[in-house]
Amino acid sequence: MTTSDKIEFKIIGQVRSRFKEQKGTPIQGKMAPEETAELIIAPEYAEGLKDLEGFSHIYVFFKFDRADHNKLLVKPYLDTEDRGVFSTRSPLRPNPLGMTIVRLERIEENRLYVSGVDILDGSPIIDIKPYIPDFDQHNPEKIGWYAKNQKRSGKVLADDRFDKNSE
Numbered sequence: 001m002t003t004s005d006k007i008e009f010k011i012i013g014q015v016r017s018r019f020k021e022q023k024g025t026p027i028q029g030k031m032a033p034e035e036t037a038e039l040i041i042a043p044e045y046a047e048g049l050k051d052l053e054g055f056s057h058i059y060v061f062f063k064f065d066r067a068d069h070n071k072l073l074v075k076p077y078l079d080t081e082d083r084g085v086f087s088t089r090s091p092l093r094p095n096p097l098g099m100t101i102v103r104l105e106r107i108e109e110n111r112l113y114v115s116g117v118d119i120l121d122g123s124p125i126i127d128i129k130p131y132i133p134d135f136d137q138h139n140p141e142k143i144g145w146y147a148k149n150q151k152r153s154g155k156v157l158a159d160d161r162f163d164k165n166s167e
Contacts, residue, residue: 013041013125027077029100029116039112046110053107057131062123064096078149
């Protein structure tokens with residue numbers, strides 16, 4: 001393996017949400033259960049949605065398509081210290097891959113209506129997977145730097161800290 005190896009993904013759909021820019025977007029969808037979006041899946045992938053309606057929550061993997069640079073040290077939301085990007089959920093990653101868990105409200109043909117959204121409008125969808133508690137739910141003993149910040153409650157919105165011009 002070399003760091004110049006390339007991996008290609010197919011875009012399977014696109015997000016339609018009210019969020020046009022990072023600033024003002026919830027930092028995690030779980031903190032904003034009232035926020036809704038539509039996931040429009042390309043017709044050639046619609047057959048792959050069969051049986052998904054039986055799940056209340058799904059993972060959505062998407063590209064941080066507006067992250068135009070990356071950094072190995074970032075100040076994450078809810079913190080004031082530089083942290084290694086791999087210990088954060090920053091969009092400024094070497095591979096700008098986003099992941100979120102959303103509530104699946106309903107499916108109509110190739111359109112998924114979801115809530116608890118923290119994804120920008122127009123973001124390309126790379127994959128969808130069901131959330132299965134038996135496989136996905138863990139009780140971690142450690143949560144790193146976030147432990148001192150976890151007492152926050154309510155919706156937390158993104159600021160412009162990851163914009164190239166705000167550094």
